[in-house]
Amino acid sequence: MTYSIQQLAQIAGVSPRTLRYYDQISLLPAQRNPVNGYRTYPDSAVDQLQLIRYFQAFGFSLAQIQALLAQSPTEQTVALTTQRTQLANRRDRLTTLLNTLDRTLAARNGGPQMTDTEKFAVFKQQLMQNEQEFGEESRQRYGQEKVTASQKKFAGLSETNYQAMQAMEAKLMTTLKEVATTGDLASDAAREVYDLHRQWLCFTWNNYSAEAHRGLAQMYLDDDRFAQYYNDRVGLDNATETLVAIIQRYAR
Structure with a gap:
């Protein structure tokens, strides 16, 4: 079946203007009616537009979607x-x-x-689930044994230590925002960011090493999900880049 631009727009819940733009950037190329030159779309375009709508809902940019469609x-x-x-x-x-x-x-x-433990169990569980989403890279880099030990240490945190960990992360984000704004990696605030991040890691790491810390920083650079986490928490696009630069400078 062949659809007009208005028909496809109605089916997909987008505007004809959007479809014209997708055609212009070759995201969803249209065919042309040989009689009147109007845009038309075959059945295959419906499936492609569904993919576009899915990936948009997942937060992908149009450039990323174009790469996925290729x-x-x-x-x-x-x-x-x-x-x-x-x-x-x-x-x-x-x-x-x-x-x-x-x-x-x-x-x-x-x-x-x-109970006090029940009050905070959901938040600890959320962090454990976050690790499951991001943890594959950690397992490849550090090994399953170390990752499992870290998970066990986190799961066993007392409520006092859990609250201290959360407070330290909040202070880390505030101080990181200051350094990301000034760009001064030699400042006292930059050194504090490193110290806070190291102490924050030690809530779950059994054995800290500067080498492992730098390896984690490299992971932040290699995976956009980590970059998004820190950038979103701090509210600046260069937050992760700044954190990585600080770790590379002070983790010796």
């Missing part, structure tokens, strides 16, 4: 499967968070009270 169907399926796994993990985290919040609200309204 890949083989097998590679595209792998990318979709990866995104599904991440979505399922987020769903599970939200479900757990919602259930704990319901228990908290019930307790505040006179219902069964939660």
Whole structure:
């Protein structure tokens, strides 16, 4: 079946103007009606537009989507499967968070009270799930044994140490923002960022080494997900780059 631009726009929930733009940048090329020159789209364009809409929902830029569309169907399926796994993990985290919040609200309204450990279990679980999402690189670099030991140490943190870890991370982000703004890697604040990050790692690392710290910094550079984490938390696009430069300078 062949669709007009208006028909395809209605099916996909986008504007004809958007489809014209996709045609102009060759993201979704249109065919031309030989009689009147109007844009038309074959069935294959429907599937391609569905992929575009999926990857947009996942947060990919148009340039990234264009690169994905140039890949083989097998590679595209792998990318979709990866995104599904991440979505399922987020769903599970939200479900757990919602259930704990319901228990908290019930307790505040006179219902069964939660133990101190139960109050914070959901947040520790979220961090463990985050590690599962980002941890493959760590396992490849440091080995399963060290990663498992780190997970075990984190899971066994007391509530006091857990709160201290969270407070230290908050201070790290604040100080990192200061250095990312000034760009002064020789400042006292830069040295404090290194110290804070090292101490923050030691909440879960059994044995700290400068070499491992620098290796972690390289991982931050190699994986856009890490860069996004620090950039989003600090609110600056150069936050991760600044953190890595600090680690490379002071981790000796």
